[in-house]
Amino acid sequence: MSARWVVRIGSLAAGLLLWQVLTATGTTAWLRFDRLPTVVEVAQRLVEQAGTAEFYTDLTASLGRIAVGFLLAATLGITLGIVVARSKVLGDVLQPLLEVVRPIPAIALVPIAILLFPTDEQGIVFITFVAAFFPILVSTRHAVRALPTMWEDAVRTMGGDRRHVLLNVVLPGTLPGVFGGLSVGMGVSWICVISAEMISGRYGVGYRTWQAYTIVDYPGVIVGMVTIGLLGWVTSAAVELAGRRATRWLPREATA
Amino acid sequence: MSVLVEGLTVRFGDAVVLRDFDLAVRTGELLVVAGPSGCGKSTLLRAVAGLVPVAAGRVVVDGQVVRGTSRDRAMVFQDDGLLPWRTAQRNVELPLALQGVDRSGWRAAARRWLDRVGLAGFERHLPRELSGGMRQRVQLARTLAQRPKVVLMDEPFAALDAQTRADMQELVVEVLREAGTTTVFVTHDVDEAVRLGDRVVVLGTGEVDVRREAILAAVRS
Structure with a gap:
């Protein structure tokens, strides 16, 4: 194991140790750690929950909502980002509409989602979609506009048409920017799916975490938070890894 | 032309x-x-x-x-104009692919042109892995592979x-004369x-x- 991994794991272990000491000793120094569960209590609760079918139902429900909402957002966000940046007419038609909706936080659309969709499930997926859609759209739009014109000129003087430019320049050339948007979009969609589940869900990690809070099961709340953190980390890492593989041509700093 | x-x-x-x-x-x-x-x-x-x-x-x-x-009028750019995500070989193949040449035809022609500009063995290198002079050679190979009438x-x-520039000038005159293009x-x-x-x-x-x-x-x- 490299020295860097020892430092990383050591840092995590030190954080857990500090938490255990502060909660087990009931420290109250302005912040009140005496009401929070200890690491050991949370670990015990996690083991208990991991033995129930309900835990996995919640996990798959949240992951499924993220998968559908995020994939829809990626497809539509990348497509519209390219269209808005490349077509003056469609840019003029779509941009004002998108710019008016963009500042509205996705979570503020929960009441609309409840009214608009026949089921809660569809509403939650919609919130997840909206959350990821705008970062992806904006990053793609910027990436298309930042493309050096020389690459397009090169393809055009080879006899390439608009389709060739799209396939050979725009799509590969914007990948670094697009993946930046996908990374941000994935993080925001987790925040919103959990919030939406807390408000209107029947299953899911967010719903279960809120349920634990209402029945004063604080170790359960922390288990929910840790689960959300881990799921968010794994899915963001997957996007990051896919991005690195797709943009191997970029110059990178050597890492030990 | x-x-x-x-x-x-x-x-x-x-x-x-x-x-x-x-x-x-x-x-x-x-x-x-x-x-x-x-x-x-x-x-x-x-x-x-x-x-x-x-x-x-x-x-x-x-x-x-x-x-x-038009593909008859190829452009060679100051900043090489290579697509950075394509290897040297795939950059040279691009005009052939756009012209509808079959895949085996691209590969052989691209290798031949890279060889002609002195880059045999560098087919799988990305542009960022090549020097400025080598990137210009790839661009020249790509232009020649296109078989334009005007460059x-x-x-x-x-x-x-200075040295690379002199070498490139010599190479350009030689290959363009050979190809008979208007430049x-x-x-x-x-x-x-x-x-x-x-x-x-x-x-x-x-x-x-x-x-x-x-x-x-x-x-x-």
């Missing part, structure tokens, strides 16, 4: 970059257009390539008025060191202009500087 520029005027907004400009390039000729930065040399090339709209006048290539880009070169060696080569370097051109045209402020052209013609002879 001859190139005829007649009364060409190009504007960018209110700025007139070229005004009522005339030029004739004979088939198979290597014409160098020299002149200081900002005199409209690159704009002239881009107009011949069909990349910029013409405000007045026309560009005629092989009897046809230019109305857009438009926009200060392709401006960023290279318009733009540079701000008078030495380069004299060394490469069958004929040198000097651009002043968007117009041909006849006096300096005559001096250069005398130097060349």
